[in-house]
Amino acid sequence: MLDENDRRILRALADDARLSLKELAMRAGLSSPSTSERLKRLEERGILRTFSLDIDPQALGYTLQAMVRIRPLPGKLHAVQRLIEEIPQVVECDKVTGEDCFFARMHLRSIDQLDEILDRIADKAETHTAIVKSQPVRRRMLPLD
Template sequence: MIDEVDRQIIDLLAENARLSLKELAARVNLSSPSASERLKRLEERGVIRAFTVEVNPQSFGYALQAIVRIRPLPAQMARVQQMIEEIPQFTECDKVTGDDCLVARLHVRSIEEMDEIIDRIGDKAETNTAIVKAQTLKRRLPPL
């Protein structure tokens, strides 16, 4: 079970994963060894899966972001999923219910690059693409 101190640790690290162990411990009123042990247990239990860095794709020339809804043709699901995994411009993909089977996030440098990537899977799936104008809500944790 996750208690209030664990929640505080998770909230603090979600805000700044580079927080030092000493600072983290001070903010949750624990000793550094106690905070380290709690952090280790959260990782071992799979509550905390990774410490990561968020990079701005535009810094690398990826001026456009698109949401691509994908409906593989019959018997093509596994191949389409494999193709998405192999195309590095696809940065996320979720298997969903409803009319589409997959919803993916694509980062590209141009419309031409987007067309070329979408065309690669076009003979194995129907796609619907929307250009992202602005991300009004960044990925965040649900209420803990």
């Protein structure tokens, strides 16, 4: 699926997604045109989806992080999903199997803000909330081998 040149490109981008094409090519040991073509193919194949921005939520005043399991009431699945999609403090949400339907990660400024959000959901779903103490493993790149 990936050859070693592709792996070098992806590893370099994982370290610094802001690299210039020239620098990326140098780190991958390829020419700039070859690197550009490989980037294009990685995007076309859906392997490289986006170059993202990593912002520290705490630096913006979001000092609280919560994981919320959400179980919609009967007949409310789609309404709950739309509601979750509209809440800007929900930075990630997975639709899962099991008793709960959604597992959402929220960044919040306060417990009061968490209460306000959960109150918006309360008439459509049951929720179970865990406050995040720390994150020993941050989102990271998958093994490329």
